[in-house]
Amino acid sequence: MTDHLPQAGLDAGAPLSPDTAGTAPEQAPGKYDAEVDRIFGAGGPLAPAVGSFKPRQSQTEMAKAIAHAIGTQGTLIAEAGTGTGKTFAYLVPALLWGGKTIVSTGTKNLQDQLFSRDIPNVRAALRAPVSVALLKGRSNYVCHYHLERTLSNGRLTSRDDVGHLREISRFVKMSQSGDKSELTKVPETASVWNLVTSTRENCLGQECQYYQDCFVMKARREAQQADVVVVNHHLFFADVALKEGGMAELLPSANTIIFDEAHQLPEVATLFFGTSVSTSQVLELCRDVLAEGLAHARAGVDWAKAVTTVEKAARDLRLTFPDSGTRLSLPQIAPDSGFFPALEKLKEELEGLIDVLEENAERAETLEQCRVRAVELLEQYKAWKSEPKKGKEIEGDDAVLWVEAFASALQLHKTPLSIAPIFAGQRAGAPRSWIFTSATLAVKNDFKHFTAQLGMTGEPAHTWPSPFNYPEQGILYVPTGLPEPNTMGYTDAVVDMALPVIEAAGGRTFFLCTTIRAVNRVAERLRQEFADRGLDFPLFVQGERGRTELLDSFRNAGNAVLVGSQSFWEGVDVRGEALSLVIIDKLPFAPPDDPVLAARIEVMEKKGMNGFVHHTLPEAIINLKQGAGRLIRDVDDRGVLMLCDPRVISKPYGRRIWQSLPPFKRTRVQEEVIDFFKNLPPAV
Numbered sequence: 170m171t172d173h174l175p176q177a178g179l180d181a182g183a184p185l186s187p188d189t190a191g192t193a194p195e196q197a198p199g200k201y202d203a204e205v206d207r208i209f210g211a212g213g214p215l216a217p218a219v220g221s222f223k224p225r226q227s228q229t230e231m232a233k234a235i236a237h238a239i240g241t242q243g244t245l246i247a248e249a250g251t252g253t254g255k256t257f258a259y260l261v262p263a264l265l266w267g268g269k270t271i272v273s274t275g276t277k278n279l280q281d282q283l284f285s286r287d288i289p290n291v292r293a294a295l296r297a298p299v300s301v302a303l304l305k306g307r308s309n310y311v312c313h314y315h316l317e318r319t320l321s322n323g324r325l326t327s328r329d330d331v332g333h334l335r336e337i338s339r340f341v342k343m344s345q346s347g348d349k350s351e352l353t354k355v356p357e358t359a360s361v362w363n364l365v366t367s368t369r370e371n372c373l374g375q376e377c378q379y380y381q382d383c384f385v386m387k388a389r390r391e392a393q394q395a396d397v398v399v400v401n402h403h404l405f406f407a408d409v410a411l412k413e414g415g416m417a418e419l420l421p422s423a424n425t426i427i428f429d430e431a432h433q434l435p436e437v438a439t440l441f442f443g444t445s446v447s448t449s450q451v452l453e454l455c456r457d458v459l460a461e462g463l464a465h466a467r468a469g470v471d472w473a474k475a476v477t478t479v480e481k482a483a484r485d486l487r488l489t490f491p492d493s494g495t496r497l498s499l500p501q502i503a504p505d506s507g508f509f510p511a512l513e514k515l516k517e518e519l520e521g522l523i524d525v526l527e528e529n530a531e532r533a534e535t536l537e538q539c540r541v542r543a544v545e546l547l548e549q550y551k552a553w554k555s556e557p558k559k560g561k562e563i564e565g566d567d568a569v570l571w572v573e574a575f576a577s578a579l580q581l582h583k584t585p586l587s588i589a590p591i592f593a594g595q596r597a598g599a600p601r602s603w604i605f606t607s608a609t610l611a612v613k614n615d616f617k618h619f620t621a622q623l624g625m626t627g628e629p630a631h632t633w634p635s636p637f638n639y640p641e642q643g644i645l646y647v648p649t650g651l652p653e654p655n656t657m658g659y660t661d662a663v664v665d666m667a668l669p670v671i672e673a674a675g676g677r678t679f680f681l682c683t684t685i686r687a688v689n690r691v692a693e694r695l696r697q698e699f700a701d702r703g704l705d706f707p708l709f710v711q712g713e714r715g716r717t718e719l720l721d722s723f724r725n726a727g728n729a730v731l732v733g734s735q736s737f738w739e740g741v742d743v744r745g746e747a748l749s750l751v752i753i754d755k756l757p758f759a760p761p762d763d764p765v766l767a768a769r770i771e772v773m774e775k776k777g778m779n780g781f782v783h784h785t786l787p788e789a790i791i792n793l794k795q796g797a798g799r800l801i802r803d804v805d806d807r808g809v810l811m812l813c814d815p816r817v818i819s820k821p822y823g824r825r826i827w828q829s830l831p832p833f834k835r836t837r838v839q840e841e842v843i844d845f846f847k848n849l850p851p852a853v
Contacts (some may be wrong), residue, residue, distance in 0.1 A: 201236035201266060205229060208261055208295070215257065218294030227633040228254040234631060236262035239425055239602045244628040246431075246616055247606040250635025250831070251798050255606050256287050259427050263397065264288075264297040267602070268424030270397045273405045275430030276740055277305060278717075281350060283429075284399045302395035303348075304388050304419075306404045310347045311337060312367040313379035319364040322460065333361045347384025358715065363453075370450070370542045371457060376534050392419055402433055406441035409595060424601050430740070431605035432791055435588065435622040439765075442591045443568065443584035446549040449577070451483040451515070454546060458522065458539045465533035475525050482515040487579040495574040498764035499554070502572070512550065519547045553581045567772075571764035584765050586772055589624030596625075609794040613829045618787035635831065637801050645833040646670075646811045646842050647818055654755040654814055660687050663754050663813045664694040668702075669839065670811060671695075673846040674750040676706035676728035679743075681796050682754045685734055688712070691754070692732045706730050711737060723747065739795040742802055749808040749849060751800045756814045756826065757792040758785060786822055790829045797830050807849055809842055 207213055209229040215222045231249055238245035239262050249255035263270045274280045284303040292299060320338060325331050333355045340352045349355070349362060367385070380386065392398045398419060409420065428434060455476035462472035489508040490497075502508055526540035553570060573580045585591065596603060610619045616630040648666045652659055660682075671678050680695075682688045692710040699706055707726045709719045711733035723729045724747050731737065738757070759766050770780030793812075800808045810833060817823040818837075827835070836842065 199233055199237040199240065201240060201262065202233050204265075205232045205236055205261070208232075209257075214294045214296075215261075215291075219257075219290050222257075225252075225254055225636050227636060228258050231255065231258040231633045232261055234629075235259050235604055236266060238604060238629075239263070239266050242424075242600045242602050244596075244603040244625070245605070246610060246620065246625070246628055246630035247604065248610040248616070248630075248632040249606060249608060250633065250637070251608050251801065252635045252637050252804065253608075253633050255608075256283070256429070257291060259429070259604055259606060260288060260291045261295065263425055263427060264291060264295060264299050267397075267427075269422050270425040270427065271400060271405075271419060271423045272397065272427045272429065273400050273402050275402060275433045277309070277350065277401055279430065279740065280305070280399050280401045288397065288399070299396040300394065301397045301399065302388070302391040303346075304392040304398055304400050304404065305348065306401075306407060307372065307385045308362075308366045308368065309349055310367075310384035310388065311341050311344075311349060311365055312372075312384075313341070313382055314373060314377050315367055315371075316341060316365040317379075318460065319361075325361070329359070330361045333359050334365070337361070337365055344384075346388065356715065368453075370545070371453070371538065373534065373538060376538075393422075402428070402430075402437040403441070406438050409441075421599065425604070426601060427604040428606065430607050432607040432609050432619065432795070434605070435619070438588045438592055438623075439584060442588050443582060444549065444552075445580050445582045446546065446553065447578050447580040448483040448487050448515075450546060451519070452480060452578075454539065454542050455480045455483075455522075457535075458526070458543075461533060461535040461539055462529070465536055466529040470525060470529060475522060479515075479518045479522050482511070482518040486511040486515050487574065487577065490572065490574040490579065493574050493576045495572070496762070496764055497572055498768065499570040499572075501764065508572070512554075516547060516550050519543060519550070523547065550581070553583060569765055569768035586765070586769050587622075587624075589622065591624075593624035608798055609791045611829075612787045612790045613825055618784070618791070637804060637806075637831075639801065639831040640834050642801050642807050643831070643833040644809045644842060644845055645827065645830060645835045646809055646839075647815070647827075647835075647837055648811070648813060648839065649837050651813055651815050654816065660690045660754065661694065663752075664691055664698070666813065667752050667811065668698055670750060670752070670809070670842055670846075671706070671730060672702070672704060673843045674809070674849075675846070676704075676726075676730050677747060677749040678706075678730045679737065679741075679748060679751045679799055680730060680732045680754075681738055681751065681799070682732065682734050683757050685712075687754055688732050688734050695730060695732065708732070737799075738792065739798070741799055743799070744802040744806060746849075748800070748802075748806075749846070750811065751797065751808065752811040752813065753793070753796050754813055756789050756816060757796070758789045782822075786825070790826055793826065794829060801831070809845060811842075 206229065208215060209224055209232060211224050213224075227249070231247055231253060234245055234247065235258060237243070247255070247259075249258065259272075263272070272283060274283060280303065284301065288301050291297075292301070316337065319325075319334065325334060336352065336354050341347065344351060349357065349366070355361070372385075374380070377383065459472050459476050462470060462475070486508070489506060489511050523540060523543045526536060526543060530537040530540045568583045568585050571582050571584065573582060610616055611630075611632060612618055614632060620626065620628065620630065651662055651666060667680070680691055682691060688711055692708065695708055698704070699708065705728075707722070707729040709723055709729055709731040711719070711731075713719075714722075716736055719731060719733075720741065720743065723731045724743055727747050729747070761767070766785070769784060773780045773783060797810050800806070800810050810830070817826050
């Protein structure tokens, strides 16, 4: 007997509550509705301006709802299935009626795409007389001062760095923006960028001799004057949290704020409304102290000796946790750990360095700035460890203290357990429109997980379905016979199960894993199996090259297999025949030992909630929806989503998971999948 997954509509669970129903809003016709219908209609201005544009009802209805929110200075939470065309759905109302608008995206790549392609297309189609500016974090702009200092230091040792520095020096003389993304000859990951860009700590501000020519200040001035400003979530929250100047100045004048890829907001906001201090900041300070000390106060101070003791203390602190990837909350660190004395030693050495800097600060503005940085770092290290509260339960707005070890740095974090009150405070004040949109905001049409994290209650939330015909275009395949994901050899069993399907698909596969360890094991196995079986499928593996380069190679090959982890689960668009199979090794549950997650669950359970049901599971479903969304990207795409985790069938929560995925035809029979691929066009 065929063992099928239940089809959509069966056992659909509890009825939806009215405020979370995933249907288009029912409201009185808005004052902009007729104009939206005209613009998005078959004879409207978008079709001739954008060659591939076709009218879509869900896109038009979403645009009306956004126009209504803008017109009433309201809030809208808008989930739009893949292919809805959400970018145009929010850009048209924003450019016509949004006033001063900030559009915040999930990544710098999406930011560049909006600024360089989408907004110019819509602006031209509408003949909208709006000015647009792109604003990124300061680390994206070449700093004249730090470039000049690096050129004069002559301390670069690698031939690559020397060549890259020459390219950057040439680029600065020609560039209007100083944005490093424009200089494709130098990889974004090149270490030399750290030497020629500024940080908040080492920027000289108005004291800098290059202040009038500063690319960061130029970008901020342009943003102040523009009608539409394109930022990314990291910049938005970093600047709001730090009151650094970019967003802090823009926000008061904004009429409309649009968050695209809004599902990322809770994580990004948590990062920036918390605090962290890293040993790498100490090493950067030491590097700058040495350079400035030798340049301005060589006599009377052994600068090399002054910084060496601090550098050693920072490195010794890092070495108290030998394994990179270690993440421990303060209570999890053994009381007799070498971490605590090493932390005290670093504070002591920083105090000594501050004494030396105080004696010499008046010799140069840059030395005074180093002194200020050293004092701030010391304060951050002193503030990290707080006394435990006695006789008081953890409150929802408390923070968790934890450490994270990287290859060459140790970070000390203080992370709020809830950003809801902080974010609600950000939204208070002057009336303005707030639009939150993504393909993945709801869990089975319920938005409560997303809204609770951001402190939003009672705001309109709606889903517009994808125009794709998922039952015809794709299959959800959950294989039988796999062991539980926590058993030894699980990854090998997944590869064994996947190989016949990859072969049937003719390559054309994304193999998405939940851990880097699984990525490495899958890649090792596939490399060997392809060789043994004579399968000529190019194999691309995350980490071997940059993401953009890997994706370009994957698209061009036409029959490749790409193995990746988190960075390939979202924000990746491969249309057409190059991608016909997405394999997901296991459900993307957060690691149970994550210190922030553990603390959040503890708080929830003290309030009588179930941490798994109310946080861990919804988070995993939203991540899974992102991964599944890589498969069908266009009306002509066809393919198979192979979800290998048997828990989607065996566990009671499994139904909630697959009911949140697109309504693919479902099967557990490998032969049906093989037959599906036989009817697909062959790989090019």
